[in-house]
Amino acid sequence: MEWMAWTWPTAAFFAIIASILITLTVLAIKFPETPRVGILGIETTRGDRLFISLLGSAFINLGWLGVVGANQGLALILCLIYAAIVFKWV
Numbered sequence: 001m002e003w004m005a006w007t008w009p010t011a012a013f014f015a016i017i018a019s020i021l022i023t024l025t026v027l028a029i030k031f032p033e034t035p036r037v038g039i040l041g042i043e044t045t046r047g048d049r050l051f052i053s054l055l056g057s058a059f060i061n062l063g064w065l066g067v068v069g070a071n072q073g074l075a076l077i078l079c080l081i082y083a084a085i086v087f088k089w090v
Contacts, residue, residue, distance in 0.1 A: 017054075024050060038090040049090055053083035 024046050035043035044052070057079040064075035 020050065040090055044090055046087075049087050052090060053079075053086040056082055056086065 027046065033045060035045050035048075037043055060079050060082060061072065061075050064072065064078070068075075
């Protein structure tokens with residue numbers, strides 16, 4: 001089946017997302033949390049903050065592709081900074 005281009009970066013992306021979800025599941029079992037209210041004014045859990053950071057990272061990468069081009073190295077650094085901010089204050 002040649003309908004999908006499974007490259008190493010694509011496989012690594014899905015493997016990283018899967019490992020993050022497994023890690024968050026283990027953390028939820030070992031250290032149950034209560035939702036907290038951050039700067040958005042809504043209650044969020046670890047999973048909510050992960051979703052917000054992944055969604056924002058997608059937009060950062062799309063914007064980067066449109067403005068700068070295919071050199072995504074700095075966009076990755078921006079996404080990591082954005083995710084750290086989301087997990088800290090949202």
